Amino acid sequence: MQSDTPDTPPASPHAPVAGPGRLGSRGRGLWAPCAVLVTALLTALLPACAPPEEAATWAQREDQIVNGTREPQVLPMTPGEQLAIGYLFPTGSPGAPFCTGTLIDPRHVITARHCVEGRTAANTGFAIGHDPSGPRGTFALEAIHPHPEVDAALLVLNGDARRAAPELRPLPANRADLSGVAGQALIGQPVDVAGYGETQDAARAGRWFAQVILAEITRTFVVVDGRGRQGLCFGDS
Numbered sequence: 001m002q003s004d005t006p007d008t009p010p011a012s013p014h015a016p017v018a019g020p021g022r023l024g025s026r027g028r029g030l031w032a033p034c035a036v037l038v039t040a041l042l043t044a045l046l047p048a049c050a051p052p053e054e055a056a057t058w059a060q061r062e063d064q065i066v067n068g069t070r071e072p073q074v075l076p077m078t079p080g081e082q083l084a085i086g087y088l089f090p091t092g093s094p095g096a097p098f099c100t101g102t103l104i105d106p107r108h109v110i111t112a113r114h115c116v117e118g119r120t121a122a123n124t125g126f127a128i129g130h131d132p133s134g135p136r137g138t139f140a141l142e143a144i145h146p147h148p149e150v151d152a153a154l155l156v157l158n159g160d161a162r163r164a165a166p167e168l169r170p171l172p173a174n175r176a177d178l179s180g181v182a183g184q185a186l187i188g189q190p191v192d193v194a195g196y197g198e199t200q201d202a203a204r205a206g207r208w209f210a211q212v213i214l215a216e217i218t219r220t221f222v223v224v225d226g227r228g229r230q231g232l233c234f235g236d237s
Helices: 079-083
Strands: 063-066 085-090 099-105 108-111 124-128 137-146 153-157 190-196 207-217 222-225 231-234
Antiparallel strands (some): 063 231, 085 099, 085 124, 099 108, 137 153
16 A cells, blocks of 8 residues: 555455456456455456447446346345445435445445546545435545555545444455465355446346356456356446
């Protein structure tokens, strides 16, 4: 992290990709506790979810859950744990999510660096709740700390998110090195991915979960494979 990072230690950079696909320092994704929940990923299903003219501008878009469910399919999560998965929005527009973020403690959110490039704490907010049309809580940011090497950023809220939702349970970031034997033991295992995205269907707006398979883990990226059934498109970074 940069020298002005808050006292809370940074999470290990295990940035995921939607699959099959890959995410690294120049890819797209989000830090997350990889052995538990993968929460924001790159688009490899792009040709299947967008016409060619939109696919050409994928680098300027986000990812969206495809064929997902409202509840996790692999890892049981309490409502409080699910609340830890929220979204970023332009200040003044809490109903317009543009990226996903995960609370790793009551005041710190991990998201993708590309989500906050060109943005400031003053024009970016964070919200919790599965439905952006009626969020459980919205929060101003105190600071944004982009990672200098990988596609991840740490957001600092201006207050404790539990004030808006006392039952909220943050998802602590994975700090183990999964690039070795421990990570290899997870290859082939199913994991949940989660995110918010533009579905072009009001009935399917908000946060969705999808089940994917861990295909590869290194120190800088994770590869997951939706096996053509579930995955990500625009809106879930």
